[in-house]
Amino acid sequence: MVIAYIVAGALLYSGGYAPISMWFLPAIGIAFFVAVLQKESLLRRLLYIFLFGIIANGVILHWTSTYVGAVPWLLLTTLETTFLLPLALIFPLQKWRYFAFPSVWVLMEFFESRFPFGGFGWTRIGFSQADSPYKSIASVAGVAGLSFVTVLLALVFHFLTRRKYRTSLTIFGFTSLTVLISMALLPMQGPRTINVLAIQGGVPKLGLEFNARAAQVFHNHLNETYLALKNGKVKPDLIVWPENAVDVDPFTNADVRNAIDVLVSNENIPIILGAVKTFGSHYQNVSILWDPHTGPSSIYIKNHLTPFGEYIPLRSWAKNFSPLVNDVTDFSPGREIQIHRIAGVHVGPVICFDLIDDQLLRKTAIRSDILAVQTNNATFGTSPQSKQQLAIARVRAIEHQKSIVSISTSGVSAFIDNLGNIEQETDLNTSAAIGAKISLQNGTSISDRLGNRVEAVLIFIPTLLWFIVRRMRAK
The missing domain is CATH 1.10.1760 (Arp2/3 complex 21 kDa subunit ARPC3)
Structure with a gap:
């Protein structure tokens, strides 16, 4: 029983x-x-x-x-x-x-x-x-x-x-x-807004080899963007692509760089895109703001890499448990917070695993008007992982009192307001585009102002009271 x-x-x-x-x-x-x-x-x-x-x-x-x-x-x-x-x-x-x-x-x-x-x-x-x-x-x-x-x-x-x-x-x-x-x-919704177009381009194949045809992933997002702009009634102020949407280095691949330049300059719309950048013998997972006039203007390098996904800790030990360890080339982490600035709007990039890092999210949110969560869920197929991640993003929106654009290569993607409500959502494993006018919050939530002190109070104060009362009764 x-x-x-x-x-x-x-x-x-x-x-x-x-x-x-x-x-x-x-x-x-x-x-x-x-x-x-x-x-x-x-x-x-x-x-x-x-x-x-x-x-x-x-x-x-x-x-x-x-x-x-x-x-x-x-x-x-x-x-x-x-x-x-x-x-x-x-x-x-x-x-x-x-x-x-x-x-x-x-x-x-x-x-x-x-x-x-x-x-x-x-x-x-x-x-x-x-x-x-x-x-x-x-x-x-x-x-x-x-x-x-x-x-x-x-x-x-x-x-x-x-x-x-x-x-x-x-x-x-x-x-x-x-x-x-x-x-x-x-707080009440802020008076400022921004029109955002988020692109879920899809991948040719779900699984670990989703980027085996990286050029196709890129063109999926490029084509979906042109289609959404053609059919859209309102011109967006910003386009957002997910993590790994450009899974080749746009700084060394001339064709990819030119295609991005043509998109942003012809449409006169900046884009925040997820890409893989070479860094010596390693890679970097990056979020790039590509401006119509200046090209790449700010780059955030993912700080919190996924262990056993983007780098292998204890590699000699780990390979005894999975032969796939040898297929992973270690990424190099970033060390700084980088906020993208678009016409006075501060957009805080959050790449996938960054989302569950309290300290990193707090530092990013404090400096941002809106958060852009760029993720790639293709490696987990049609499992509940994407929905679980979206639930985490919703809680983060409430915690930091920021609207969130959560965009994935293959879904689920969504716009989330500062109360954690989903305003638009895509289906899993589809190509889609969603657009919305998003309210901006430029203040700081109470949770962000208090920081780790709240956690310390929750952990120690009730337990401390228990010990105090126990000693008083013992006397």
């Missing part, structure tokens, strides 16, 4: 993420998890937490096995699960330990997002809450605040099952008050 509860809880938890995407399921799953662990020994708690994590993370991250097999997926699932194990130390929950539980959960996500190799915070529970009624919390307390509140909601469910209605109402009332305050603090 205990095993059944753990399995059910893990499956419910995973249901908060695409393809199911029901925001309330993770909290119910955690409530199952809490109920089981309350009466178990430390060893059994560790085993049950490991089982819960393996199932939940395994389901959520199953897309990582697309085209590369089960071994990388199982290794990543196991790594993510190990971060949950310290939760066993605070059970059984009682009195002030209940308040420590969401703090420790946020602490585990803190480490998950930073270690190893820069972290992989994809499964942070806050990223599953883009449709929740309390999502505005992110604008004040970031993703960590969303995770904290979701775990509090799990405790509400737990107390309800134990018929502790007063405690449930107290926690629910506190959470509701916090949500109302965060909603009241949301």
